[in-house]
Amino acid sequence: xxxxxxxxxxxxxxxxxxxxxxxxxxxxxxxxxxxxxxxxxxxxxxxxxxxxxxxxxxxxxxxxxxxxxxxxxxxxxxxxxxxxxxxxxxxxxxxxxxxxxxxxxxxxxxxxxxxxxxxxxxxxxxxxxxxxxxxxxxxxxxxxxxxxxxxxxxxxxxxxxxxxxxxxxxxxxxxxxxx
Numbered sequence: 001x002x003x004x005x006x007x008x009x010x011x012x013x014x015x016x017x018x019x020x021x022x023x024x025x026x027x028x029x030x031x032x033x034x035x036x037x038x039x040x041x042x043x044x045x046x047x048x049x050x051x052x053x054x055x056x057x058x059x060x061x062x063x064x065x066x067x068x069x070x071x072x073x074x075x076x077x078x079x080x081x082x083x084x085x086x087x088x089x090x091x092x093x094x095x096x097x098x099x100x101x102x103x104x105x106x107x108x109x110x111x112x113x114x115x116x117x118x119x120x121x122x123x124x125x126x127x128x129x130x131x132x133x134x135x136x137x138x139x140x141x142x143x144x145x146x147x148x149x150x151x152x153x154x155x156x157x158x159x160x161x162x163x164x165x166x167x168x169x170x171x172x173x174x175x176x177x178x179x
Contacts, residue, residue: 031177032061033074036105044113049177050122051075051109053170054129057163063101072098075108082107085114120150123164127155130163 037055041048058076059065071078072095077085079095085107086093097103115125115133128136135157139145145154155161 033101033105036102037109040106040109044109046109046113046116047175049171049174050167051105051112052174052177053167054108054112054126055105056170056174057166063104064099073104073108074101075104075111077104077107077111081111085110124152126164126167127152127160131157131160 037051038048041051055074059074063074066072082098083093115128119125140149146152
């Protein structure tokens, strides 16, 4: 009788532990806007897991997020960047559109694709997404940060180094979800 009670108690504890871990992972790694992420990732040839990782790092999947620097929405796009990309894509632009998940994901995913193609490197694209394209170009031209002009041996902005680490930490989780 006592053994049955202990086994039942252990089983209940295990169920609660699994449930709690699942809740924590759902909190840390939301899985919303999956269809939009997949559609635009495919359209612009970017890994869906990378897009989800950027969204989680940038806004924690909060479509109404606005940074102190003025970046807006899920992917934290600067309005001037969004306006430029909208023109490239032949889309109407308004600041309000940036707060709409579908529009924000499309603009942000296109921008990631653009940066990846420009720098021929996912890592450099992510650095540029965070620190700006001009900063990354300057780093590549500085022998303190790049010896070959194509890769970075050192990221001079601590914020960008941390950003890159967060995106890749998120990526390791999301790559198993977006198959």
